[in-house]
C-alpha cells in the first residue's frame with residue numbers, strides 16, 4: 151500500500167510539478183461508508199514522503215493511471231478501460247481509510263472522490279487529470295473512438311442519457327443506499343428512506359420504458375451510458391431487490407443481464423476490488 155501511495159504521489163507530480171513531496175498528511179477513517187458524504191475522519195499519522203530513483207519509471211509512465219475502488223462509480227471506469235482496450239495501471243484508493251483526502255489524491259481530484267485518472271498523453275500530448283466518472287467516460291470514449299456514437303443525433307442522445315445517470319440515477323440510488331444500508335440505525339424518521347426509495351423506483355420506471363424494445367439504452371448498441379448506469383442498477387438489485395420491487399422492471403433486469411454477459415465488462419467490474 152505504501153508503494154501504491156508513492157505511485158500516486160509521483161503521478162501527481164507529473165501533472166502538478168509545483169507540489170512538494172514533503173509533509174503530506176495521510177488521513178484515515180475507521181468507518182466504511184461508500185454512499186456517505188459526511189462521516190468522521192481523523193488524522194492517524196503524518197509522515198514525510200521522499201522520492202527515490204526506483205520511482206523514475208513511474209515518472210515516465212506511458213499508460214493511463216486509474217485511481218479507483220470497485221464501487222458503482224468506480225466500476226464505470228474499470229469497465230470502460232477494459233471494453234475500450236486502452237492500456238492502464240490501476241491504483242486502489244481505499245475510501246474506507248480516508249485515502250481520498252490525501253493531498254496527493256486531492257491534487258488529482260479536488261473533490262476527494264473516486265474515480266479519477268491521469269493520462270500522461272493528453273489531447274495536446276501533455277499529461278492531463280480527469281475526475282467525475284461521466285467526464286472520464288466521455289474522455290476515454292473520445293480517446294479510443296469507441297462507445298460514443300459519431301452520428302450527431304445518437305451522440306447527443308448518449309450524452310443526454312449519460313447526464314440522466316450522473317444527475318439522477320447515481321445520486322438518488324446513492325442516497326437510497328445510504329439510508330437503506332448505512333444510516334438505518336441513525337435515522338429513525340421514515341421520510342428520507344421513503345423519498346429516495348420512491349425516486350429510485352421512479353427512475354427504474356423511466357429506464358424500464360426506455361428499454362422497451364431496445365437491447366441497450368442507445369440504439370447504436372452498448373455505449374458509455376450502459377457502462378455508467380448498470381453498475382448502480384446491479385448494486386441495488388443485490389442489496390434491495392425486494393424493497394425496490396425489481397420484479398416490476400423486467401426490461402431493466404434483462405438489459406442488466408445482457409451487460410453482465412460481456413467478458414470485458416466482467417473484467418472491468420473487478421478492477422480495484424474491495425478485498
Ligand SMILES: N[C@@H](CCC(=O)N[C@@H](CS)C(=O)NCC(=O)O)C(=O)O
Nearest residue numbers: 186187221223245263264265282283
Ligand atoms: N459524481 C462523482 C461521484 C463520485 C463518488 O461519490 N465516489 C464515492 C465512491 S462511489 C467516493 O469516492 N466517496 C468517498 C467520500 O464520499 O468520501 C462521480 O461520478 O465521479
